[in-house]
Amino acid sequence: MTKSSLLVQDARTAKRNRAETRFKAYGMAAIAVGLLMLVILLVTIIGRGTGAFQQTFVTLPVTLTEGKLDKKGNRDLADIKKVSTFGYAPLLKDAFEAKVAEAGIETALKSKAMAGLLSKDAAAELRNYVLANVDQIGDTVEFEFLASGRVDGYLKGRVTRESIANDKNINAAQLDLVDALVADGSIAKKFNLAFITGADASDARPEAAGMGVSMIGSLFMMLVVLALALPIGVAASIYLEEFAPKNWITDIIEVNISNLAAVPSIVFGILGLAVFINYMHLPNSAPLVGGLVLTLMTLPTIIISTRASLKSVPPSIRDAALGVGASKMQSVFHHVLPLAAPGILTGTIIGLAQALGETAPLLLIGMVGFIASNAPETLADGLMAPNSAMPAQIYEWAKRADPAFYERAWGGIIILLVFLITMNAIAVLLRRRFERRW
Amino acid sequence: MTAALQIIGLPLPLALLIAVGVIAAVGYMLTRARAMTRAGGDARGLHSLPRYYGMTAAMFAAVPALGVMVIWMLAQPMVVQNAVLPLIPAAEITSAGTQSLILSDVKRVADGLDVAVAQGALKRADIAAMADDPSGLRETLGSVGVALGSDVKPYVLQAAEASRGLKTKGQSWMAIVVLVLALGGAALALRAADPAFRARNVVERGILVLLIVAASLAILTTVGIVLSMLFESINFFRLHDWKDFFLGTTWAPNFRGDSDLSILPLLWGTLYISIVALLVAVPIGLFAAIYLSEYAGPKVRAVAKPLLEILAGIPTIVYGLFALLTVGPFLVSIFGRGDEGLLGVEWMSGATAVLTAGLVMGIMLIPFVSSLSDDIINAVPQSLRDGSFGLGATQSETVRQVVLPAALPGIVGAILLAASRAIGETMIVVLGAGAIARISGNPFEAMTTITTRIVSQLTGDTDFASPETLVAFALGLTLFVLTLGLNVIALYIVRTYREQYE
Numbered sequence: 001m002t003k004s005s006l007l008v009q010d011a012r013t014a015k016r017n018r019a020e021t022r023f024k025a026y027g028m029a030a031i032a033v034g035l036l037m038l039v040i041l042l043v044t045i046i047g048r049g050t051g052a053f054q055q056t057f058v059t060l061p062v063t064l065t066e067g068k069l070d071k072k073g074n075r076d077l078a079d080i081k082k083v084s085t086f087g088y089a090p091l092l093k094d095a096f097e098a099k100v101a102e103a104g105i106e107t108a109l110k111s112k113a114m115a116g117l118l119s120k121d122a123a124a125e126l127r128n129y130v131l132a133n134v135d136q137i138g139d140t141v142e143f144e145f146l147a148s149g150r151v152d153g154y155l156k157g158r159v160t161r162e163s164i165a166n167d168k169n170i171n172a173a174q175l176d177l178v179d180a181l182v183a184d185g186s187i188a189k190k191f192n193l194a195f196i197t198g199a200d201a202s203d204a205r206p207e208a209a210g211m212g213v214s215m216i217g218s219l220f221m222m223l224v225v226l227a228l229a230l231p232i233g234v235a236a237s238i239y240l241e242e243f244a245p246k247n248w249i250t251d252i253i254e255v256n257i258s259n260l261a262a263v264p265s266i267v268f269g270i271l272g273l274a275v276f277i278n279y280m281h282l283p284n285s286a287p288l289v290g291g292l293v294l295t296l297m298t299l300p301t302i303i304i305s306t307r308a309s310l311k312s313v314p315p316s317i318r319d320a321a322l323g324v325g326a327s328k329m330q331s332v333f334h335h336v337l338p339l340a341a342p343g344i345l346t347g348t349i350i351g352l353a354q355a356l357g358e359t360a361p362l363l364l365i366g367m368v369g370f371i372a373s374n375a376p377e378t379l380a381d382g383l384m385a386p387n388s389a390m391p392a393q394i395y396e397w398a399k400r401a402d403p404a405f406y407e408r409a410w411g412g413i414i415i416l417l418v419f420l421i422t423m424n425a426i427a428v429l430l431r432r433r434f435e436r437r438w
Numbered sequence: 439m440t441a442a443l444q445i446i447g448l449p450l451p452l453a454l455l456i457a458v459g460v461i462a463a464v465g466y467m468l469t470r471a472r473a474m475t476r477a478g479g480d481a482r483g484l485h486s487l488p489r490y491y492g493m494t495a496a497m498f499a500a501v502p503a504l505g506v507m508v509i510w511m512l513a514q515p516m517v518v519q520n521a522v523l524p525l526i527p528a529a530e531i532t533s534a535g536t537q538s539l540i541l542s543d544v545k546r547v548a549d550g551l552d553v554a555v556a557q558g559a560l561k562r563a564d565i566a567a568m569a570d571d572p573s574g575l576r577e578t579l580g581s582v583g584v585a586l587g588s589d590v591k592p593y594v595l596q597a598a599e600a601s602r603g604l605k606t607k608g609q610s611w612m613a614i615v616v617l618v619l620a621l622g623g624a625a626l627a628l629r630a631a632d633p634a635f636r637a638r639n640v641v642e643r644g645i646l647v648l649l650i651v652a653a654s655l656a657i658l659t660t661v662g663i664v665l666s667m668l669f670e671s672i673n674f675f676r677l678h679d680w681k682d683f684f685l686g687t688t689w690a691p692n693f694r695g696d697s698d699l700s701i702l703p704l705l706w707g708t709l710y711i712s713i714v715a716l717l718v719a720v721p722i723g724l725f726a727a728i729y730l731s732e733y734a735g736p737k738v739r740a741v742a743k744p745l746l747e748i749l750a751g752i753p754t755i756v757y758g759l760f761a762l763l764t765v766g767p768f769l770v771s772i773f774g775r776g777d778e779g780l781l782g783v784e785w786m787s788g789a790t791a792v793l794t795a796g797l798v799m800g801i802m803l804i805p806f807v808s809s810l811s812d813d814i815i816n817a818v819p820q821s822l823r824d825g826s827f828g829l830g831a832t833q834s835e836t837v838r839q840v841v842l843p844a845a846l847p848g849i850v851g852a853i854l855l856a857a858s859r860a861i862g863e864t865m866i867v868v869l870g871a872g873a874i875a876r877i878s879g880n881p882f883e884a885m886t887t888i889t890t891r892i893v894s895q896l897t898g899d900t901d902f903a904s905p906e907t908l909v910a911f912a913l914g915l916t917l918f919v920l921t922l923g924l925n926v927i928a929l930y931i932v933r934t935y936r937e938q939y940e
Contacts, residue, residue: 016835017832019834020832020834030729031725034805037804236649243649263921264859264862264917271662274666274667279666281545357755359754363864391755416755
């Protein structure tokens with residue numbers, strides 16, 4: 001054992017110092033692990049989700065043969081409507097054959113297999129176009145059709161030649177044709193606006209699914225939450241903070257609110273199902289019901305943050321108001337409340353952001369599934385007609401065991417997170433801009 | 439009256455809301471003007487500011503009318519149901535279960551008739567003609583999108599018709615009562631508008647009442663939660679043996695009836711996943727909190743703390759997807775690929791497992807544990823640390839032997855809060871934990887939790903008369919009691935701990 005001096009540490013001190021360094025390293029490691037998880041999460045979301053914002057399109061000139069679409073040749077809309085989407089499929093096959101011949105691509109594929117490269121939506125898209133432009137029957141029009149989910153996956157690297165061995169939706173010969181058409185420039189990836197604005201699509205058409213309608217569902221729910229939770233929450237906080245006498249009733253209310261804040265969200269879903277749907281007969285899956293459930297869920301959050309900002313207004317403000325003759329009510333509504341407003345607003349936005357990302361209660365009141373295929377037209381429709389919500393839509397996609405839908409789910413998360421980040425950023429900016437230190 | 443309002447194309451409550459709003463606004467202006475005229479056009483002659491007179495009118499018009507409307511809409515379904523009950527032949531009601539089954543049939547048929555009439559598929563006369571033999575009704579309703587489980591029996595149609603009649607009648611009366619109340623309230627305020635009338639005091643008392651009502655809404659929510667789950671749970675225990683629910687060991691719901699519905703396997707899955715989550719979150723969160731509060735400089739703290747808290751702001755559906763599509767496959771590639779895998783073992787057969795859900799939930803809980811513990815560690819008085827340093831202890835010795843023991847009760851409270859959050863978490867386990875109910879110690883197996891089963895029993899077609907649906911309410915009640923208990927204990931511990939140093 002060395003003798004201790006100022007220059008040389010004795011064994012015990014060295015040990016203690018090593019323990020000190022170790023302990024500090026554990027702390028740093030803990031923070032690093034936490035931050036690493038955040039980074040992994042964000043990288044995964046962005047890496048897997050950005051693909052959803054691009055979609056593969058096939059450029060195809062289609063001859064709108066009169067003999068197939070309008071046999072009588074009188075351009076009568078009622079007659080043309082009688083031709084179903086099946087009647088349009090041959091046009092697509094012909095168009096593909098013409099395209100392949102023109103580009104000089106050699107393939108052994110039948111025209112039906114070629115048309116299989118297109119989304120199942122393509123015939124309907126063609127039909128809608130013809131019905132809207134009856135006068136163009138007989139012409140050749142250039143279309144941009146969605147490619148099928150498998151072709152899209154092939155271009156994005158999700159589908160490979162090895163992975164399709166047992167896939168009956170696509171085969172290697174078709175992929176050869178895709179390669180040739182990509183080289184030709186007829187198949188290309190483009191920005192996919194329909195993913196942001198469109199509606200959900202059925203299981204067989206992942207390429208056509210979009211978030212737009214569920215975004216509107218979420219919007220209507222947030223309107224309900226804002227319209228109910230903000231006034232009720234502020235009123236409850238004002239009473240508890242400014243008027244409530246100190247007695248057991250007030251105590252019960254306070255304990256109640258802090259406990260409600262910790263009740264699992266799914267319990268609010270059970271409440272919504274039992275009370276709003278089963279008892280009050282409000283329609284299933286309606287954004288109104290979703291909004292009501294989320295209101296009850298966010299109320300405690302809003303009350304807690306509102307009370308904190310009311311508390312931070314100094315008593316001197318109240319005293320001054322009372323001193324110049326205001327009533328208690330006037331001092332609160334004319335002086336305390338405006339000063340607390342930025343804090344209340346911040347808390348409300350954070351509460352709304354929380355409500356926007358909540359999924360579990362929505363599952364119970366039926367806001368999942370392939371329901372909304374159109375955007376609602378009126379306010380009452382928006383509130384009462386069945387719809388989905390952004391997180392519920394993501395859940396729905398995650399359940400369909402198809403990698404093409406998984407990509408959509410990650411993409412949906414990006415959209416959801418953009419909303420949440422924007423809301424939180426606004427809250428932070430508001431706080432920075434208006435926060436007053438007394 | 440209702441017909442006139444329906445012409446506008448608005449649902450009745452919304453139309454009434456607008457009508458009451460208009461009455462209140464007109465009342466405000468008239469009353470304010472009247473008070474001013476009676477004071478000779480000089481506001482100084484009035485007891486209160488002119489706007490308070492207007493506000494009395496708006497308040498008298500809107501508050502009682504809207505209050506009655508809300509209560510009416512809440513009570514009407516119950517009244518209608520009780521009125522319809524005598525129409526069902528006593529011979530059909532063999533137990534409480536069949537009664538609610540028939541009532542839900544009646545409800546469906548009534549709703550279906552509404553839809554059919556609105557779409558023009560049926561006329562009033564058609565319904566009357568079918569009173570004795572409604573066998574064709576099922577098909578008609580099916581054509582407008584209302585699917586019925588069985589053919590409609592005559593008494594069901596009769597009851598459905600009666601309930602529809604009562605509903606329409608009730609709505610007309612509601613519209614009349616609400617409008618009369620609104621007009622009456624406004625008229626009352628208009629009559630009272632007198633310079634000596636203490637309008638401000640009246641308005642302020644009214645506002646105070648509204649504030650109290652808003653504050654009691656929190657209690658109402660809790661009562662609503664407890665009652666709604668309690669009633670349905672009681673219904674469940676009428677149909678299913680409570681001993682099997684609490685003490686049985688098999689969970690095998692079977693929609694043809696005769697299911698094994700026991701909570702133990704679900705409880706085990708819930709607790710196992712929560713324990714895994716806490717094993718991840720507590721050490722990381724606690725060390726992060728210690729570092730942030732005892733070692734980190736203000737700059738590191740200002741960056742690291744908000745960044746960590748982002749993890750708490752990410753919606754749980756994101757974590758669920760992360761578990762299902764990223765963490766699960768990753769774990770399988772380590773533990774489940776046999777000789778191709780990293781460890782050469784084959785313990786894990788699918789991506790959903792206790793470990794998957796537990797790990798991801800642990801990540802979610804890190805900021806929860808860290809920010810709560812951070813607050814608690816910061817609340818330990820500096821004098822304790824100074825005393826320890828003065829005796830020659832290093833910083834880590836101070837933390838381990840002085841700060842942590844002092845903060846221990848608070849940290850235990852924080853862990854309990856995190857545990858309650860883990861038990862109630864839904865989306866991560868729905869996507870990441872699997873659906874097989876079993877009691878086993880293997881963390882690589884899929885297990886299921888209380889929340890997952892609530893979701894699966896209550897989504898899709900729910901029939902409120904079968905134990906398979908009602909069991910979800912008993913599960914929900916158990917979950918509520920469990921989390922509430924943990925919260926109350928945790929808040930109590932945290933509160934007494936805080937008082938200790940104040």
